[in-house]
Amino acid sequence: MNRSRxxxxxxxxxLLTATSGAAQTPATAxxxxxxxxxxxxxxxxxxxxxTVVAGPALRLPExxxxxxxxxxxxxxxxxxxxxxxxxxxxxxxxARALIRVSVxxxxxxxxxxxxPVDLVLPDAVMLAGGATQxxxxxxxxxxxxxxxxxxxxxxxxxxxRGATMDQLGMHAGDRIQIPGQRDPESNWRIAGxxxxxxxxxxxxxxxxxx
Numbered sequence: 001m002n003r004s005r006x007x008x009x010x011x012x013x014x015l016l017t018a019t020s021g022a023a024q025t026p027a028t029a030x031x032x033x034x035x036x037x038x039x040x041x042x043x044x045x046x047x048x049x050x051t052v053v054a055g056p057a058l059r060l061p062e063x064x065x066x067x068x069x070x071x072x073x074x075x076x077x078x079x080x081x082x083x084x085x086x087x088x089x090x091x092x093x094x095a096r097a098l099i100r101v102s103v104x105x106x107x108x109x110x111x112x113x114x115x116p117v118d119l120v121l122p123d124a125v126m127l128a129g130g131a132t133q134x135x136x137x138x139x140x141x142x143x144x145x146x147x148x149x150x151x152x153x154x155x156x157x158x159x160x161r162g163a164t165m166d167q168l169g170m171h172a173g174d175r176i177q178i179p180g181q182r183d184p185e186s187n188w189r190i191a192g193x194x195x196x197x198x199x200x201x202x203x204x205x206x207x208x209x210x
Contacts, residue, residue, distance in 0.1 A: 028117070030056040030068040033172040034099055035114055036076060040084065041092035049098070049114075063087055073097035073117045073166050099170060103128035105178035106135035117166035121159050124176060134180040142168065143175040 030052050040046040045061045052058060057065040058080075066083050068076075077095040084091045098114045101124070108129025115124050121140075131137055141151040150158065150168060158168060 028073050028166045028169060030071060030073060030076075030097070031171050032056055034073070034097060035172075036080075037096045037098055037116075038080065039094040040088070043088070043091075046084075097166070099165065099172045099174070101165075101170065101172070101174050101176060103176045103178075106132045106180040107178055108132060115165060117170070118164050120162055120164055121168070121176070124165065125178070131178055132180070135178050136181055137178065139179050141177045141179075142170065143177055144171065144173070149174065 032052055032054055034052040034056075035049050036052065036058060037049050038046060046063075050058055050060065052068060053065070055065065056068040058068055059065050063084075066080070068079075071079050074097075076097050077093060080095045081091060081093040084093060097117045099117055100112055100114050102110075102112050103125060104110045107125060108131075110128060113124070113127045115127065125131060138156060139151075140155060142149045142155065149170075
């Protein structure tokens with residue numbers, strides 16, 4: 001095998017390795033805008049809810065920024081315990097990652113909620129007061145922008161196996177949408193409106209041809 005062909009093969013292998021590594025970047029890595037609920041025993045300044053800043057990083061009083069690059073949200077407590085140990089002797093740390101999502105549609109209290117990423121989806125719905133009697137839970141969807149992330153049988157299967165918000169790959173700004181059942185009476189109202197419009201149109205046409 002000549003040197004140029006060998007160099008080409010090596011180059012392709014390196015390219016494939018780089019592409020594979022990018023594809024395996026975890027969807028559960030921290031994003032700017034995520035929040036971290038932090039409690040450090042005996043330190044009130046470090047016991048608060050902090051927002052993840054560009055980097056991504058966590059900016060803490062008197063300590064500065066702690067990089068969160070490559071840190072999974074599920075590992076945040078162990079990671080911060082280790083990092084804060086560089087500044088505090090034997091810190092006792094409790095930390096949970098939060099994301100701000102909206103719960104909309106047929107729930108009692110639709111709106112925005114800061115939700116722990118280790119929460120399962122039905123518990124997130126309960127934060128919004130639970131589903132109404134008209135809710136179609138089987139048609140629930142998770143949306144990001146104009147795209148649907150989860151819906152239908154795939155989402156129902158994930159709920160059944162107890163998937164958390166983190167395992168669903170949810171980010172800050174995502175929406176949980178619960179549609180409602182169509183009111184049977186509304187179908188008759190719509191049908192009546194259509195008939196009225198058709199009758200009016202026929203009357204107008206008849207008058208214009210007289």
